Amino acid sequence: MEQAEVMVHVEKRLNRRLMSNKIGRFVFLLATLFGLFVLALLLYRVVSEGWSYINWSFLTGKLSTDPNRAGIFGAILGTLWLMAVVAPVTMILGVATAIYLEMYARPNKLTELIQTNIANLAGVPSIVYGILGLTVFVRLMDLGNVVLAGGLTMSLLILPIVIVASQEALRAVPSYLSEGSLGMGATKWQTIRSVVLPVALPGILTGAILALSRAIGETAPLVVIGIPALLIPLPGSIFDKFTVLPMQVYYWTLDSSLVAEYANLAAATIIVLLLVLLLLNSIAIVVRNKFTKRF
Amino acid sequence: MSPLNQEPSTRELIEARRKKKTVGDRVERMIPSILFVITSLSVLTTIGIVITLFSETFEFFKRVPILEFLTTTTLKPLSENPQFGVLPLIAGTFWSSLIAMLVAIPIGLMTAIYLSEYASQRVRKRFKPMLEILAGVPTIVYGFFAFTFVTPLLKQLIPGLESTNILSPGIVMGVMIIPMVASLSEDAMSSVPQAMREGALGLGATKLEVTRKVVIPAALSGIIASFVLGLSRAIGETMIVTIASGSTKNFTFDVTQSMQTMTAYIVEVTGGDAPAGSTVYYSLYAVAMTLFLFTLLMNVFARYVSRKFREVY
Numbered sequence A: 001m002e003q004a005e006v007m008v009h010v011e012k013r014l015n016r017r018l019m020s021n022k023i024g025r026f027v028f029l030l031a032t033l034f035g036l037f038v039l040a041l042l043l044y045r046v047v048s049e050g051w052s053y054i055n056w057s058f059l060t061g062k063l064s065t066d067p068n069r070a071g072i073f074g075a076i077l078g079t080l081w082l083m084a085v086v087a088p089v090t091m092i093l094g095v096a097t098a099i100y101l102e103m104y105a106r107p108n109k110l111t112e113l114i115q116t117n118i119a120n121l122a123g124v125p126s127i128v129y130g131i132l133g134l135t136v137f138v139r140l141m142d143l144g145n146v147v148l149a150g151g152l153t154m155s156l157l158i159l160p161i162v163i164v165a166s167q168e169a170l171r172a173v174p175s176y177l178s179e180g181s182l183g184m185g186a187t188k189w190q191t192i193r194s195v196v197l198p199v200a201l202p203g204i205l206t207g208a209i210l211a212l213s214r215a216i217g218e219t220a221p222l223v224v225i226g227i228p229a230l231l232i233p234l235p236g237s238i239f240d241k242f243t244v245l246p247m248q249v250y251y252w253t254l255d256s257s258l259v260a261e262y263a264n265l266a267a268a269t270i271i272v273l274l275l276v277l278l279l280l281n282s283i284a285i286v287v288r289n290k291f292t293k294r295f
Numbered sequence B: 001m002s003p004l005n006q007e008p009s010t011r012e013l014i015e016a017r018r019k020k021k022t023v024g025d026r027v028e029r030m031i032p033s034i035l036f037v038i039t040s041l042s043v044l045t046t047i048g049i050v051i052t053l054f055s056e057t058f059e060f061f062k063r064v065p066i067l068e069f070l071t072t073t074t075l076k077p078l079s080e081n082p083q084f085g086v087l088p089l090i091a092g093t094f095w096s097s098l099i100a101m102l103v104a105i106p107i108g109l110m111t112a113i114y115l116s117e118y119a120s121q122r123v124r125k126r127f128k129p130m131l132e133i134l135a136g137v138p139t140i141v142y143g144f145f146a147f148t149f150v151t152p153l154l155k156q157l158i159p160g161l162e163s164t165n166i167l168s169p170g171i172v173m174g175v176m177i178i179p180m181v182a183s184l185s186e187d188a189m190s191s192v193p194q195a196m197r198e199g200a201l202g203l204g205a206t207k208l209e210v211t212r213k214v215v216i217p218a219a220l221s222g223i224i225a226s227f228v229l230g231l232s233r234a235i236g237e238t239m240i241v242t243i244a245s246g247s248t249k250n251f252t253f254d255v256t257q258s259m260q261t262m263t264a265y266i267v268e269v270t271g272g273d274a275p276a277g278s279t280v281y282y283s284l285y286a287v288a289m290t291l292f293l294f295t296l297l298m299n300v301f302a303r304y305v306s307r308k309f310r311e312v313y
Helices: A002-053 A056-060 A073-104 A109-122 A126-140 A147-171 A175-183 A188-217 A220-225 A245-257 A261-291 B010-019 B023-063 B066-071 B087-118 B121-136 B139-157 B167-190 B194-202 B207-236 B239-244 B262-271 B279-308
Strands: none
Touching: A002 A261, A002 B087, A002 B121, A002 B139, A002 B167, A002 B207, A056 A073, A073 A109, A073 A147, A073 A188, A073 A245, A073 A261, A073 B023, A109 A147, A109 B023, A109 B279, A126 A147, A126 A220, A126 B023, A126 B207, A126 B262, A126 B279, A147 A188, A147 A220, A147 B023, A175 A188, A188 A245, A188 A261, A188 B023, A188 B139, A220 A245, A220 B239, A220 B262, A245 A261, A245 B139, A245 B239, A261 B139, B023 B066, B023 B279, B087 B121, B087 B167, B087 B207, B087 B262, B087 B279, B121 B167, B139 B167, B139 B239, B167 B207, B167 B239, B194 B207, B207 B279, B239 B262, B262 B279
């Protein structure tokens, strides 16, 4: 009799524990789906608002205050010019820094300081880089708010990401490869140049492309260095004034309370921007999967 | 060496080769220095940021006493009788970040628990790239979403909501930070050894109990670090709040009203052509300095927590 009572009690308790486990599983799944649900909602919203506004004249037309004639060719061109500055600058500086830290630096206090510094730079809000760019590139070096100033600002912003990604790629190169090269009599630099770098390159490129896509979508630093909302001539060199896709989204969204159709134009520009980012990310995935050698 | 044997020995050849400095040798010796100079650029960036912010902030505090800046609850930079109190901006940043974290912490942590403890390998492989997409959406897109979709939606639920308010960008910012909290927490939870889970499961614990009593305590330092990094991200976020929360410098507790954050103030001042040398212009740097210190402190704290309190197995 007593034993049966205990059994009932144990059974009840067990059922309760199993039940709360089931409920937990369900709630955790719901939470995971929530993020994806918002993503789907966001994409649906953007596409439904903007899709009908995308046509050839929108992609190749110049900026205009008339919603029916406005085009984003200048912004597309500006984004390309910005990439033309950011990509080489970050690749050269990022890879060089990574090689130094992984291959040459001795493990001392200075190296540790540099490494900590890079980690901290990655956490500095992008708008602070904008202020640095405004003060140093636009005002002090007197470049004005041109492609070069914007590009250098963006380069500083994504440099920590490129450095860390490159370091990881270099670290992943098996040590027996470089040891073999050194053992055959190659010098350190020869080994790095002809053995380590080629193996690490896909990893470095993947990281660099992902960092570049961050730069393309970033708006705050460019707002701060003062990219004009005015109708400006198409940029033809790195010393010309410019605008980029996210800036266009920004101005059209702000003005959408005045002219309702600007919201549609902003959505259409977002579609173009997201497609560019999708393209870059696909390239990064292809590079990573196709060219990475496994040892 | 005998005069008959004119051929130099191998050893002599090597010695001779060593003495001769080729171009390659020179490159070999210069490379580390060149690389070091480039590496020091990243340190220079930090120094640049600190010097820029410090010197201009110093200039600002010559005109507006630091105590007045930190304790005044009104910010009227462009009025006849300008007042420079940072508190309205701190309030704006506080509310937007608080709302964001109220969304990001529970949902991000629960997502991490699901992916790390419940989901099968296959499901995890499906979900993780999708979360990465969520993290890769530019912030300006979230700003557009908050302004043109979330605010009108919330207006139907909360009648008194202004068309620019701090609630809607706060929520959207929280969604933006979910992937960050989720992936960092998941990393911390995944690195808890399987043996510990199996030990608890073997004693009859359910998965929920294992998660609550074994995995989360073991991964706590990493989880807290993910919260702090998420918060730092929220404080520094610019475009969402600039677009959706307006530019009213409001010191209030009512989140349905328009409020300006520190970041949005910086955007407003730089976009408004404040003449260089004016007090308004310098106030920009004082606000940026405050922002920089806040985020730096959090990042340093997050790294300290995850390093100091990490349980090593």
